[in-house]
Amino acid sequence: xxxxxxxxxxxxxxxxxxxxxxxxxxxxxxxxxxxxxxxxxxxxxxxxxxxxxxxxxxxxxxxxxxxxxxxxxxxxxxxxxxxxxxxxxxxxxxxxxxxxxxxxxxxxxxxxxxxxxxxxxxxxxxxxxxxxxxxxxxxxxxxxxxxxxxxxxxxxxxxxxxxxxxxxxxxxxxxxxxxxxxxxxxxxxxxxxxxxxxxxxxxxxxxxxxxxxxxxxxxxxxxxxxxxxxxxxxxxxxxxxxxxxxxxxxxxxxxxxxxxxxxxxxxxxxxxxxxxxxxxxxxxxxxxxxxxxxxxxxxx
Amino acid sequence: xxxxxxxxxxxxxxxxxxxxxxxxxxxxxxxxxxxxxxxxxxxxxxxxxxxxxxxxxxxxxxxxxxxxxxxxxxxxxxxxxxxxxxxxxxxxxxxxxxxxxxxxxxxxxxxxxxxxxxxxxxxxxxxxxxxxxxxxxxxxxxxxxxxxxxxxxxxxxxxxxxxxxxxxxxxxxxxxxxxxxxxxxxxxxxxxxxxxxxxxxxxxxxxxxxxxxxxxxxxxxxxxxxxxxxxxxxxxxxxxxxxxxxxxxxxxxxxxxxxxxxxxxxxxxxxxxxxxxxxxxxxxxxxx
Numbered sequence: 001x002x003x004x005x006x007x008x009x010x011x012x013x014x015x016x017x018x019x020x021x022x023x024x025x026x027x028x029x030x031x032x033x034x035x036x037x038x039x040x041x042x043x044x045x046x047x048x049x050x051x052x053x054x055x056x057x058x059x060x061x062x063x064x065x066x067x068x069x070x071x072x073x074x075x076x077x078x079x080x081x082x083x084x085x086x087x088x089x090x091x092x093x094x095x096x097x098x099x100x101x102x103x104x105x106x107x108x109x110x111x112x113x114x115x116x117x118x119x120x121x122x123x124x125x126x127x128x129x130x131x132x133x134x135x136x137x138x139x140x141x142x143x144x145x146x147x148x149x150x151x152x153x154x155x156x157x158x159x160x161x162x163x164x165x166x167x168x169x170x171x172x173x174x175x176x177x178x179x180x181x182x183x184x185x186x187x188x189x190x191x192x193x194x195x196x197x198x199x200x201x202x203x204x205x206x207x208x209x210x211x212x213x214x215x216x217x218x219x220x221x222x223x224x225x226x227x228x229x230x231x232x233x234x235x236x237x238x239x240x241x242x243x244x245x246x247x248x249x250x251x252x253x254x255x256x257x258x259x260x261x262x263x264x265x266x267x268x269x270x271x272x273x274x275x276x277x278x279x280x281x282x283x284x285x286x287x288x289x290x291x292x293x294x295x296x297x298x299x300x
Numbered sequence: 301x302x303x304x305x306x307x308x309x310x311x312x313x314x315x316x317x318x319x320x321x322x323x324x325x326x327x328x329x330x331x332x333x334x335x336x337x338x339x340x341x342x343x344x345x346x347x348x349x350x351x352x353x354x355x356x357x358x359x360x361x362x363x364x365x366x367x368x369x370x371x372x373x374x375x376x377x378x379x380x381x382x383x384x385x386x387x388x389x390x391x392x393x394x395x396x397x398x399x400x401x402x403x404x405x406x407x408x409x410x411x412x413x414x415x416x417x418x419x420x421x422x423x424x425x426x427x428x429x430x431x432x433x434x435x436x437x438x439x440x441x442x443x444x445x446x447x448x449x450x451x452x453x454x455x456x457x458x459x460x461x462x463x464x465x466x467x468x469x470x471x472x473x474x475x476x477x478x479x480x481x482x483x484x485x486x487x488x489x490x491x492x493x494x495x496x497x498x499x500x501x502x503x504x505x506x507x508x509x510x511x512x513x514x515x516x517x518x519x520x521x522x523x524x525x526x527x528x529x530x531x532x533x534x535x536x537x538x539x540x541x542x543x544x545x546x547x548x549x550x551x552x553x554x555x556x557x558x559x560x561x562x563x564x565x566x567x568x569x570x571x572x573x574x575x576x577x578x579x580x581x582x583x584x585x586x587x588x
Binding site for chain 2: 029030031032067084085086111112115134136139141142213229235251252259260262265266269274275276277278280
């Protein structure tokens with residue numbers, strides 16, 4: 001017997017970010033930790049929508065008879081942020097992007113989705129792609145570790161900037177964080193009261209709370225200077241900050257790590273965090289450039 | 301900040317596994333790796349129901365116009381559940397209680413099991429205890445070159461003794477819940493699921509279990525102590541996954557204790573990526 005199935009999926013572009021927020025945002029928050037990197041962009045996009053139209057992000061959903069299957073954002077720099085999507089939904093997205101002449105320079109999303117999406121775009125356009133850095137997301141909803149009574153969590157202030165700047169620089173270097181503007185990042189986190197210190201009694205470790213979602217937020221910038229390592233201060237600052245967030249109504253925190261970094265993975269599991277998913281960035285080589293990434297691409 | 305409301309959420313019971321599959325299987329298959337356990341349980345129940353016309357399990361979907369979560373109660377009050385958002389936990393608990401069901405175990409994505417267990421325990425004055433968890437990986441593209449001179453062999457009667465010995469060792473080392481490892485090995489050999497990596501003799505084993513529409517799990521991966529650190533674990537996984545992918549499966553699933561750093565590194569080395577973490581939550585009645 002033949003089964004002939006016609007896909008009714010289609011790519012829907014939202015020209016108004018508020019409409020995207022109202023319809024797709026609600027769908028995104030069903031898996032808010034997994035989709036936090038898209039959810040976190042929405043307020044910024046709405047606020048900055050008055051800029052030049054050619055630099056504006058383009059907002060998409062892949063819908064099937066009114067049901068959202070996947071969502072994506074193509075930012076002005078060509079980065080494509082994408083949610084979990086089936087291979088069929090990816091085909092709809094990639095065909096639609098090609099019809100709209102949307103050039104994609106990198107793809108970021110759940111591991112298998114971004115890998116497959118980059119591969120499909122590469123095959124379609126004859127470009128090479130490179131599999132980049134992966135990040136494992138942990139979700140913490142119940143602390144199984146109490147920070148030691150000998151220490152305490154305190155919000156960082158302007159007075160802490162002197163010793164904090166090298167710490168933020170150290171974090172950016174070790175975590176291969178995208179930004180190089182450590183001072184700017186630090187000042188913004190201090191001004192928004194999102195940077196915290198673990199003191200024992202002197203400051204020994206830092207962590208920040210970023211990217212709020214309806215029930216949670218991301219614990220990031222976790223850093224302990226080398227001279228204080230191996231004493232549990234990293235675990236303490238994560239547990240202390242999570243406890244503080246839970247006490248203020250947050251239902252869960254999520255934490256990003258390098259899947260290959262056993263030390264940080266262990267810290268987060270020790271305080272009670274559970275694996276949620278893995279995010280991956282893939283970079284596409286420019287179309288006109290001879291493919292120096294070809295070898296890497298073929299091995300991926 | 302968003303205000304999330306699901307004004308029309310309702311728990312819908314399906315009368316048998318076939319009607320449940322009609323409502324929920326396609327939705328669950330969109331995230332096949334994450335839902336591979338419940339899909340596999342469902343597949344077994346459908347097969348059993350087709351044979352006997354009887355089924356004691358119960359089936360539910362949470363719907364908001366479309367399916368947004370699914371659960372089935374199998375065995376001794378064991379709930380297998382898919383991902384569900386926080387707002388969905390109370391409607392699920394209320395719906396199950398209104399149907400008069402009782403639960404003692406929840407198996408699902410870590411936080412869903414935890415939040416559902418806690419909500420159930422609060423309403424029934426019981427205690428929720430989160431137990432074992434497993435990290436789930438998906439392998440869709442093998443990134444490990446097989447060593448020359450090695451080959452993957454489906455274990456036959458001739459390899460049964462080795463398979464039984466290794467399964468006993470695996471259960472002893474990992475605490476895998478199995479009362480009769482030798483019988484488990486025999487069953488997998490008989491079913492043609494257990495495979496050995498030969499280099500040139502048997503050096504590692506693995507078994508295909510729990511097939512889903514587009515995938516299959518690789519479990520019971522074991523390398524004897526004396527043969528470790530030679531790449532045999534990577535070889536058996538890469539060979540088994542490669543065979544399934546070549547045969548048309550889209551992906552293979554792997555599972556490991558989240559604290560098992562060796563398995564974590566091994567799985568990543570062959571190209572697997574983290575999908576989620578499953579946890580089991582027990583409901584212990586007051587005074588229990």
